[in-house]
Amino acid sequence: MTPPFTLGFEQVRDELMLMQPSGCYWLTANRQEDARCLARQCIAAQHTVTLIASGLAPDTLLSPAPVGGPAAIPLFSLPETRRALHAFTDDLARVLSEKPRLVLFFAPASLWEKLSQDELRLWTKKIQHFLNAKPITLLIISFGSVINALRTRLQSLYRHVDGLAQLDWQQDCWDYRINWWANSGGMLADRALRLDLNMDHFRLLEAEQSTPLTLNDEALYLAEKTVLEGAPPLSSQWTLFDSNAELHNRAQQASAATVIFSLQHNDQIPALAEQIHSLRRTRGSGLKIVVREMRASLRYSDERLLLACGVNSIVPINATMSRFLTMLEGIQGQSYNRHVPGDLSALMKSMQPLQARGYLPLADFCQSVTLLVNNTLLPENGKGLLVALRPVPELKPEQALTLCKPRRYGDLVTLLDDRLYLFLSSCRFSDLNTALKFIFHLPHDEIFTNRLVWHEDLQILSEVRQLTSKVPTAWRDAPAPVAAPSASAVTAPQARRQPHNITLGQDTTT
Template sequence: MPLLAIPGLGAESSQLHQQGLYWLACDAAEDAILLCRQVIEGMPDSARGALIADAQTLGDVLAVLDSASGPAELALYESTPQAICNLAQDLPRLDAGERVLVLMAPAGTWAGDDVELWCNALRPALLAEGALLLVISSGQGASLVAHLRAFNQGVDGLAQLYRGKGGVRYLQHFWSNLLGKAGTRDVELARLQAGFAAAQAPQAAADTGGDELQYLAQRAVLEGAPAFSEHWVVCEGPDDLGAKASRAVSATVIFAMDAGQRLDSLARQLHRLRQLRGNALKLVVREMAPTLRYQDEQLLLGCGASQIVPFGASLSRFLTMVESIQGYVWRRRLPGDFDALLARLRPLAICGLVAPRAFAEAVQSMWHGVRNGEIVHQLLVLRPAPGLSPLQACSRAVFRRDGDIACVVGEVLFLFLFACRSEGVEQALDHIFQLSCKELFISQEVLAGIDSLATPAFLDERLPRPPRDDAAQLPAQARPALLPRRVGLGKWGAA
């Protein structure tokens, strides 16, 4: 039984048919050579093998080939791109019957749709000759793999050997043998002296589609740079990007967020993609201008964003952050109702000093996002300094954001800060109060919940009036009219 000879892959992903066509696409030429040598050394002694490659590759593979391992018979055939294109016609002359043929060639040997025509002609010829062919291509071949994935009925197995996620990985797109058919698997490989071995058990990814290496990005996020590799697909706008992303399964999709873009529309688009394509899709938002506040970020994350790259991150830092989420699966719970989510993450149109009852009702309404773990608010109890009433302290406050409200209950001031993390409380207080909070208040307590708002004191519907500034109310004293007066000027320097 022919084997791929990578220990740890499992029989369903390493066994091959006796006849047919399999394809391994390696990004790096040195990995392709090592894998080819490993496959040949893994052939049983009774097998009839053949290696087809150019002169340089033949020498590289054979240079350190273990003579004590592999098939008793290994035929060598020096090839050219033209000979590879005509391989189907040359099979009878290669004595291919019952042989395991290993073909090594650069990915550029096949251009576009040529690979489909080549497989269409070659696979029936292999079956007719009773031969098995394993193609090991080298070099960046994303477009080649994309054609082979779409044309899966012409190939018995397709996998990639690529470098990413911190090491060398084996990405199986599909594989068939006598045990049946296997789908997408992404396995980390350990590089040993004898070749590659699975570093861990293969991860069956029911929610991946073999496009893990693809990046779909808005042009703006590249800052004028061209596509970084053939794995990158650049789109002009969010609509074009969304259309392509709607056909992806586990690719990385990168949206640009600038000052002129509506946050709600981007959030809705992320929500739709996450709902449509599942959790393996990596959805990234790059902030191109300083537009996102904390609650905006929480909205995007709640709608399915895997990562938000903040404004000011350099292009190299942006690429590092995107690379860091490869292999990531979105683990949050996606709310089914986008409009309800939007309502929970948006403040009510209310701010400033309000009556206790209005304060309690507004806070209870805006607290739903905290219960769902989607956002964080702060509810504070501030006790004024001696000689200062809560209303006097509140008269030195300027409320600028919707959702930031206060009320007076007894001798304390209740303050609610919408979408405010604990580390941002001091900064928020400095923005609201014109004087230092240490001068205005002797204590500051953060409440963990809103149970205290259910007390009878919060049934009061009266809005207290801030005290008037008496100095400002004094009538202006009449001033005498200004009259001209004579001024004598002396000569500069005169005694």
């Protein structure tokens, strides 16, 4: 009987990581470096393994050599083409023997974009038929910026995929979520583990005690006084404070109360994020933290930062007092279950990765946009907008550039040919006109004749690659060498013109 293969996680129960022979298992990760650690740890735990890679050389996964694993590993490369995917099982049949082994297929998530949903279903079904009655297990590890779309597509393939799990980075730990997993004892589903990385090996992280010791203050409301719009405390359970700082100091002794901060200006975001992060990390998941926007100051990226720091609810500026109180009732009894990273500075840097604004040269512009779009901590297809603007014929592109005044960090502009290229970080498509109104001093509809907008990650990366190809370089822009004239092109010199004497101012009447 062929023994099962293992993922190699430390301190994790066997039924959550053993892979049965003749089975197909699929792991997904946001970041390539996490997927690489998964692959190397799995290889180190095997007696025999075959490695197939697409999009990169397979030997790069083995450098440096993993500690443990088989002495010899067959390596294969698969082209990133639709045709190669369709021929995958035929290629396996030609190169693999019937000996028991684990086949590890390491490929970016973008590879599966080449197949439609029906084609992907037929592909996994074909894999299943190939593995039947063979002592071979196939483990697929995928990664990349479009991983969420792939995960959604894989949810309906449980008939042909024996195991599906995902690994998500949480700044200081990793969430490992098992959708379903087949083992010798049956099928497991809906499991969640928290992992740590030690010496390039994932291991189980002991759960922290986040349940509050007492819940006797769950009926209390601690609030900054302006959130009630000048009204007195609504009951004896309400306590008002003159500032967010005083509220934060009092909330340090709360366990399950409702704490309501006010937001008057965007400059308060860093301090407010620090206060909320501190409360959530020290007081646990029972505390209910609310932020009420008193003036229009919140941006999309700011909302995501506050939510990641531990906010239960954000009340927008257009919410009436009755709506505000209804939202407070709605969060009673809730427990905050999301993980809050311990390093606040790293969290803020990941949520607001671009610390530049305004004009950048084309090369710097392309590099900055590429780094931001490839940030897997930001939402897929929600990192911003790339906008190309063509000025009216009466206006030169350089003149239009002088009218462009980006104010937010992450809003970048560059110039190429007859167009301005804008990247608006964390800007929704529905807010584009509002953003352009604040960026340009004159009505943008009168400055530009047309515009093109890209809002999906793959669209933005594709357009940036085309822009990168137009970045001037010394080699590309060097003048063409002037060829020496041939002998046949040399003509006889023309006769030199002789000068004539001219006397100026001579009197001809004498």
